[in-house]
Amino acid sequence: MSEPMTVTEAPAMPPMGIAEVGERAAAVVRNVETVISGKRDAVTAALTVLLAEGHLLIEDVPGVGKTMLAKALARSVDCTVSRIQFTPDLLPSDVTGVSVFDQSSRRFEFKHGPVFANIVIGDEINRASPKTQSALLECMEERQVTADGTTYRLEQPFTVVATQNPVEMEGTYPLPEAQRDRFMARISMGYPAPVDELDMLAQRETASPLDSLQPVVSLDELRAMIAAVHLVFTSQPVKEYAVELARATRDDRQLRLGASPRATLQLIRAAKAHAAMHGRDFVLPDDVDALAVPVLAHRLVPTSRAVGGHDRDGGPLIDAIVRRVVSETPVPVGSARRE
Known part of the structure; x- marks a missing residue:
């Protein structure tokens, strides 16, 4: 059996002043809005959840920018990011990881799944079976993964940003109450205003603005912002x-x-x-x-x-x-x- 993973804790930074938190937060919002225009409320809510160390559920019809918002927020912070595409055949081990037998060492080693990241983007979470959805329950509430009797701590901060289509859509499984309760907030994108949709057409005529998006907050700065929120x-x-x-x-x-x-x-x-x-x-x-x-x-x-x-x-x-x-x-x- 493999040894539990030891998460290397970064040196604690002193909490930021509240004024600086507001400035850094505004910088992140502006950065995300270069990709997602006309959705200030949704962008602000997503950042609020990140600073509160919660998890975010973005629910809306296909094609309105749910995944794009999640990606833009993740790219605005210089931290580890992973993406999981939820499908009906996705297994719980595809999310959390699996123990693999190593012939050279003659022992099982745990291979970390995509959930081991600071920001985990779960795309179309309600297209996976309830069994696979439940693989996130322990991760989201206790910030850890238990496999084969061994507990592995997740690096902090840890946030799941999941997207889902309405349950009326074909091929979706409604999230159970216990799963929904793990999400701090649920937001909807809604259709863009005509002027914002025209801007989108102009911006993405030759390339996606997401490709050139750069981080504006480091991981240490994010941790300091979260520490300030605690106070x-x-x-x-x-x-x-x-x-x-x-x-x-x-x-x-x-x-x-x-x-x-x-x-x-x-x-x-x-x-x-x-x-x-x-x-x-x-x-x-x-x-x-x-x-x-x-x-x-x-x-x-x-x-x-x-x-x-x-x-x-x-x-x-x-x-x-x-x-x-x-x-x-x-x-x-x-x-x-x-x-």
């Missing part, structure tokens, strides 16, 4: 507000399954990253509100009457339910600043 202050009233939002989803008549405690924890983590990106070292209720839909909606299970429903604007009804819960939950009046 962002969250007041007790803001924490209570996040708990009330989660509790309200559990009691809502239109929902069969509300937000889990993991959802509350990740909502606060994402709010801290959102605050840092906007140059604040404390979380406001506005940070929580801005992330309520992407962090909570994909974890909720509607009642049979609400399944597949849409709001008046044509958006998913589950998103409208979350927005209603946010509007009905009293905003805390206590100070959000560090005393």
Whole structure:
């Protein structure tokens, strides 16, 4: 049996100042927008999840730039990146790795799978079987892989950016609730505005802008940004507000399954990253509100009457339910600043 992999930890860098975090974050957003134009909200949400050490699910119809966003974000940071194309015949060992017998040493050696990277791009994750999808459960929650009784730690930071088509599409498997709950946020790209689509045609007439994209943040800088996010202050009233939002989803008549405690924890983590990106070292209720839909909606299970429903604007009804819960939950009046 092979020895567990020892992850070499980089020398700890002091956390960045909040102002510098905001500057570096803005540089990453601008860099990604040279490839993905007109999608500032999606780009910002993706970077928020990365700084909060979460995982991102990008769900939309084919051809709107889901994989391109994931690639552009990965290339904007100088770190290890791997890509997994999920297919119906993909095996769990194709994701995590496999033990191979070495004739020369007469022992089994573990060959690392593509999940051993700082940013893992999982393309069309819901085209793989549920068995293969479940191979990511341990990786995403515990940042480790267990194979043949041996545990291998994943290098930090570790983020999965997965894309998926709507479950109505042919040849897709809906992600189980346990898998969806591992993702910190779910976002949609949507179709581009006509002016952005025209710009895309002009930019990609001879080459893809992704080919010339260069990193603007090093791995050490990313770690320092994440460390700074950890230090962002969250007041007790803001924490209570996040708990009330989660509790309200559990009691809502239109929902069969509300937000889990993991959802509350990740909502606060994402709010801290959102605050840092906007140059604040404390979380406001506005940070929580801005992330309520992407962090909570994909974890909720509607009642049979609400399944597949849409709001008046044509958006998913589950998103409208979350927005209603946010509007009905009293905003805390206590100070959000560090005393």
